[in-house]
Amino acid sequence: MAIRLLSFLLCFLCSLPACSQLPLVLDSGMQHVELSPYASLLRDASGTMTIDDVVAARAEVPLQKTFNAGFTKDALWVRIEITGNEGHPHDWILEVNNAVMDDVRLYGKNKAEGWKEWVSGEDIPRSRWPVQYRNPAFRINLKEPGPHTFWLRIASRNSISAQLSLWAPDVFSNRARDEYLAYGLLFGTYAMIIVFYLFFWISTGEIVSGWYTIYVANSLFQMLISFGFLQEHTGLPGRITDHVLAFLICSSIWIGARLSAGVLELPRVMPRLNRYLVGAATAGFFVTISLVAVKGYAAGVGLAQIIAATEVLFIIGISTYLWYRGHRPAGLYLLAFGLFCAGILVRVMRNFTLLPPNFATDNGFQIGAVLHMLVMSMVIMDRYNAMKAAAGRAQAEALRVKAEREAYLNVEIKKRTASLTQEITRRESMEIELRQSLDVEKQARQEQLDFVAMVSHEFRTPLAIIDTCAQRILGTVPSAITQERCSHIREASYRMTRLMDEFLSLDRINGDLRAFSPREEEIEAIVQKAVSEWHPGSIEVTYVERPQSVLCDTALLHVALRNLLANAIRHSPQDSSVHLRISVHEERAVKFEILNSGQEIPADEIPKLFQKYFRGRGAQGSPGSGLGLYLVERVAKLHNGSVSVLSSQEGSCFSLIIGEA
Template sequence: MTILLAIFLFFSSICPLAACSEPPPAPLVLPESAQAVSASGHMLMLRDPGGTLGPGAVQAAPGWRALPATVSAGYTDDAIWLRLDVARAAHAPEEWVLRFSNAVLDDVRLYRQDVAGHWTLQVAGADVARGAWPVDARQVVFPFRLQDGETERWLVRLHSKKAMSTELTMWPRAAFDASSRREYLYYGLQFGSYLLLILFHVFFWRMTREAHSGWYLLYVLTNATTEALTIAIPQQIFSMPNWLSDPMLGVSMAMSIAIGARFSTLQLELPALFPRFSRGVVGVTAAAALTGAVLILCGNYAAGVLVVQGTALPLIVLFVVLAAWLALRGHRPARAFLLIFGVFYAGVLVSFLRNMAVLPPNFWTNHAATLGAFFHMMLMSLRLNRRYAELRRAKDMAQAEAVLAVRALNERLEGLVALRTDALQQEIGRRAVLEADLRAALAVETRTREEQQDFVAMVSHEFHTPLAIINTTAQQIARNPDAAWVKTLQRCQNLREASGRMTALVDEYLSADRMETSAATFRPQSCDPRLLLETVLAEWPEGRVEATLPVLPARLRCDPGLLRVALRNLLSNADRHAPQVLAICVHAAVDGDGSLQITVSNPGDPLPADEIPRLFQKYFRGRIAQHKPGAGLGLYLVQRIAALHGGKVTLDSAGGDGVVSFSLHIPG
């Protein structure tokens, strides 16, 4: 509400004084009808920079201009002089008063010149103590008497740090008294309604702690304070000095636009629709309000109020445009906003048009803004009450639905608990039977494992010894070539190949069994990695393996037997898939983290992409290895042995560049 009032005062302050070069206006004749008459159209105006001129100097000064409407000089440090010739009709009342519509003018002086040329002075205004005013009223009122047919020249001097906007009206004393009584009754009803409204929302907010109600309470308090100070009712009742009332009025206006901006965003539900935009608008408005309040408290009243009023104008335009846009999109709060705030906007517009002399001054145009504000407050209060009632109904409905949902959920849970209890009892019975079956299966498995271990021991004993004898005999034959040389050498070669193949197969099966049996143990010990590698490489024909063994650690903690099996399997795997005319490459080195990396590479066909994820599975043999010897345990054993050592085996190259490469990593 105060935002619109600020706009009204702002436009009134910035509109220039209407001036023309027409002949001097006719004297104002007080009519016989005993009705109030406006001095507009009967006055001349003169600016007095610095306010140093007296009535005699002012009357003789050049630069007087006709003033066809009310005084509207804005915020100025100049003294404004008005010249007015007043006469009384023959049968007009004798007692009259001159009333100024602006209730917060600081310094108002009336100089009356009689027929003898002498000046009489009456002084009033906010800078003057209330007890020294000619008439105890909320605005400046000067009483006077005129003789029949007598014309007096009046000079009115106005000076104020607030907006210089006022209308001069002549009232018969009786009519003025009656109008004042009606006016005080009206203001009493209005502010009594405000008081009831404030008390109601104080209790309402204390009960609900609802944000909208709290902000509305602040909204009503600041706007009612601003309106009361604007019409000078507290100043009259409490004889409030100007040094106190002016800062109160300015700060109240500053607070009003900040609180009004926040309240308007809540009414349009902007925090939910556009949170960042809403915070920005409220923040900018609060900063402008704070700036204006600081300027006012520091004594720069005009500058502070202009900041406040200059902020109010685009803010109102913004809210009206935004509300209209949201209303067209079907946003219900925007429609209510336009209706409730539109009532006050219309009242302020009527008051502004009256101030600009577009509409004639009367009771309705003089009080349009106040009436609009009153109905605006009433409608806003009804809307908040209705909103709270809707929220309460929604809460009651939600609670009722929650009770029904909880009741249904409890019934469902009870049924589920009963079903689950029955299912658990059945499951306990099944598990008891399963436990018995598992115990029987475990006994069978134990017996099977023992039989398998016996079988492995037998195979190890029965096959390793004959194979060792065959290998020794083959070596003796090779060293004694007295027999038929070619035949004996061929037989020796066959014996060695068969012996090596059978030994490898037996080692594979035994190693696989050792990896899977629970009795298998990992026996790490300190060994020489170079000696271990050279021992394994010596098992291959000369030229088949090209080894690169740079600086290796002197000692490595590992299980030498398992590590030999892993190296043999990597070399055997490379030997099966590499052409015989090309060598297998072995490279051993120490990584940056101190681990031993042994890389075995062989030229060969690329590995199929779909087989790569299964390379380390037990007994898996790819399409390339289908027609080559092997049991599908080699890479599986390498992976298991690497895991026992805390290392890993990786496929470095799948043969896309013509080389298949595996790396065995053993931590140092």
């Protein structure tokens, strides 16, 4: 982020107005000339003008000291006129010192052939470049006498700003060699820092060193692309490198904010400001990268540079404030960026001829960047050492507190152990008392159950006698009143017998009387016994598929079938029959379906039908205990089966499945 911002500042300062155009006159002592003061500019808004159109237009204006047009869709034509004195060198190299220019074309006029074109730039394959160098460069020959006019056409998606230089070939080669050495040292330093802090990040987990690694890697790749080294050695076209560079520039907004916040310890000293800063930087990254994708490189990167400039000024302001308040990391942070700015300033002063050209001034930017990275490394290490010292103090304090705590706990453990020993002794005595009470309760319960079983057995004999006598009276063809009374007697006797069966079956299912004892039983015998308790014709039996036998507890299954049949008959219209359908279910299981044509069961009552003591609205006013269907479900579960119901306006169907796998 800082690199792009300060490079932008460099180009801006170098673009300040200069004197009017002067003719360039070469002499034998010249080896390097800056061409901007001797050039004029013509803008081609349509981008379609040819060299002949430009020559005929004659509408150029003097160029400023540094060629800087910013982001523009215009094609820019630069006119350079060179006159040589006797004895001046003939061969020269014209360099456009910007590696990310997309289309650069040089036109020179030859008396015999007319205008000749040389092409270079990122959109031109490297094999067609006249000089294999990181920047567009052209070989020109001034052997013919008289003034020589050259036209330089530049069009680019990137910001158009460059130095136009004329070099003697040997000086150009020496300068390129020195430049590659300087950049090699710079990139080597960057790579060393990246590797060191990557391992440091992995080994320590210190998050700021991680952001610093990402920051340095981002800066390194920006320089590799901006200075043309990546394109020179890989041949990647401008369309690809533009998108990569745009992503790096836009992401540097977010990366720089996260790194600066970590170095300045903003999450600790200014947590709210830290959230605002990181949030704004994150939003800036997404907005600018979206603009690059939708509107193009210039729209997104231009806004990213504005946001980056604002962010840097804001962070420098925060750093200055914190440094004034005695915050040590802020002072180191300002020192790191101060060295970087000093390198930029040296380069600017050299471009304005305020400092002589030499290795130090030519590479002031690189030297400032290296010093910046070294001081930033010192900042990170200082922060890590401070954190390590704080962690050591915290650990020592923790050990002291732990020792005091252990001593306190030892005393408390002894107290609690004595208290627990007393409590265990007390609870053991209570357990003995409870076991004795439980044995007494079990004995009382068993005596109660034995009494209930005895009473129920004793009740069955008189009830059977009452029922038999009532049947005999009915067999003598008595009067209508006597028949009605005998029927009431039989119904009361039957209801009493059924209630006793339900309550005794419930106790048995709960395991109070004896264990569940299934065995193989004939299906027809079970069905006949269940149907025989009702008048002939009131129940219709159908075998869909006749099973031979079923593994069941006969008594419990009889109770379940009787309850289902009684429930169906009770809720059926008079003179209608109930259907009992038997079928095989999944090989070994048996399915009993009891269908009646009674009223539809309300939907809200269906989930409650098999609950204990539940009686629906249709059963209100009729005798019953609410245990019938509950017993059916318990019997089904004991037999590894299930019971369900479907009800509609045509009637209801209860399905009892016994013996599922």
